[in-house]
Amino acid sequence: MSVAEGKLGKERARMFLLAYLTYGAYYLARLNLSVALPSMALELEYSKVVWGVMGGSFSAVYGIGQIVNGRLAEHLGAKKVITAGLLLSAFSNILFGFAKTAEAMVILWTVNGYAQSTGWPSVVKIVSELMDRSSIGKAGGIFGTCFLVGSTFSLLFSGCIVSRFGWRAAFTFPSILITLHAFLFYICEGRWKTASKKAERDPPDEPIKGSIFTIEVIFIVAAYVSLQFVRSGFGFWAPAYIFEVHRTTLEYASYGAAIIPLGGLTGAIFSGWISDRFFAHRRTTVIFAMTMFLSFILLALHLSVNVEFAAKVILLFFGGLALYGPHVMLSTILPIDYGGRYGAANMAGLIDGMGYLGTTIADPLVGLVIDSMGWNGATIFWTASSICATSLSYALWRIERKKVQLL
Template sequence: MRVFAATWLCYAGYYFCRRPFYLVKSQLAADLGFSTSTLGAIGALFLVSYAIAQFLAGALGNRFGPRLMLLVGMAVSMAANLGFGVATSSAAFFVLMTVNGVAQATGWSAGVGTMACWFNRQERGRVMGVWATNFQAGGVAANLFAALLLERFDWRVALFSSVAALGAVWLVVLTNQRNRPEDVGLPVVRDQDEAPDSVDDGKLGWTRDATVNVVLVGLYYFFLKLIRYALWSWVPFVLARNYHLEGSEAGYIATLFDVCGIPGVIVTGWLSDRVFGARRAGISLLMTVAMTLSCLLLYSAGQVSVPMFAVAIALIGFTLYGPDALLTGAGAMDIGSRRAATLAAGIISGIGSCGPVVQELVIARMLDSKGGDLGPVFLLLLGSAVAAAAMLTIVVVRNRLGHSNV
């Protein structure tokens, strides 16, 4: 339980040094004179370094263990965010964002790798359904924390205080996280069909089908993460610019996306174990179709009404976060197996993390060139949802043909 709580808190804590930049974009534009394109480029640099480092983090996590990756990653991220608080030029932000992206990439794969060693396949859906609420809860807490400080002080105080919050989490992880049950004298956790001599033999044991499944889930995650990061990155900005809300008000509304994602993750994880027989793709496809309909609502009604905008992003959050967490958490464990879960999670997240890079650059140009018109942006999100559903349909078909067991 201590390991579960420590790793949950750890990944939630990462968001205190990831989310504040997106919340203070309008303040950076006003105080430092950054254009929309410059802000988009800064965000894109973070996402590029984050995506590339995911692959490296997965491989290094398999070699050095999740604990070291988490402690080093959090420490470097805190240092980069301290730099944000004193930086005054776009060049400094470019460098620091790149460093922060590499540091932040250590979090998910190392967390998933830890959990794979402590829980077997038959319980992972329910366990990861609860554990994976960390990135919604972390997003909500980081947003509210920064929005409150932004309302009462300024963006620099918001950044420095967020670093302090992650520092407290770092101490909790240092004293409570352990990579495997064996590290504290407990027996090895095995899947029901796992032979005793199949653990820790130094080989991945991946078949061609397993490799294809990792790539397919990664491509699905590309489109899903494009939508998630588009809403994270630009909702506060467009609410302030297009709907003329105050920065703190925009931050509070943006939080609905994460808040509604929390029950979505828990429900999806429970259903995957109890109704879908520990398979993740079927329930994830149903939720993805519902997410597509929610994106259609955002496109059709969100452009003219703040309440409908809020309802739409809340529905997207509920339907997006479940598949997001399930396939990149429990799904990565199932595909990669206990010994290679960290690597599988790193590859899936690495492919998926290219989606946020695309949205950051494309949406910034859309907002600049279209005079702030949100129609093309919302259409991009709808198209991405359709593409995500198509990728996952292939996985479900492969399940039925016996080529995957996701």
């Protein structure tokens, strides 16, 4: 390997790491609401429907913003979109921490939803230009853990802040950190020149024309929407679920919820690696198997309301593993497979955006279900969503299998 090639590899590795840490940083100003929610509910005495509407409005704007920002990242570049998004998220979080009314909180969290939507399409664009096409599954699986690492750190960090300084501080401290990171990203990304110029000289993969109208993409989006229903449960409601069902302290509830993304780390890396290593880049086989496993885990979770806390944590770990494996493949690896390197931001924005538009309905609906039927009703809803994702994944597997047989 020549000196130039070695230098290029190091620059790409640095940029991969920077993109990884940048998207993880977004979660500091996102999952802090989930951890602060139990304390906010006790102090402010709003119904769960109000919190569900807040989560749903976030998801609606986040979903639309993903589609819009996928296009912006292609035209303006990831650097500008990410920097502006991080700063806007920090600003809205600071104001949220000082808000006094439900209306103000909903508006500010909705603004934060748009700010957060700048992240995923932009980092997928960056990383897609760095990947070796023969190892997209493995590299995409590794990169897909960025939001899991961000989730884990955010849950632990926010739990520590809330328990020591109160829930309003959970929106101030992250704002400071992501503001600093925004400037760090802007400076470091500006120094990365060689690898980006090399990527521009390489002939880009031709995007699949009309792919957004194919039955595969429709099924991918529908399966992702179904998994987002489950993910919203694990992400938005998990600390409150543990806090209320097991009567733990808020700090321990956040620690229990943090086991979910830790399981997801294993699932994300494993799913990408095994699809490259044993299934010749055929992703749908792995997606189908893992969504089926997720359905069984959620059914066990529903039937184990009165089990010990430690046993529930084990179930949550495997739930995270079975959820985030197919989730990462649908949101990270398949957009690159289907969209090509220069269309990856568009595909990622479309898939992830539609998924979050789906949670616009799910979040307030789950809040209503919990208020009327308790947590058992919520686990039934999440199990049914997983079964739906399994059915759609099976349909995708059948389509892919027929294509392979025709080759």
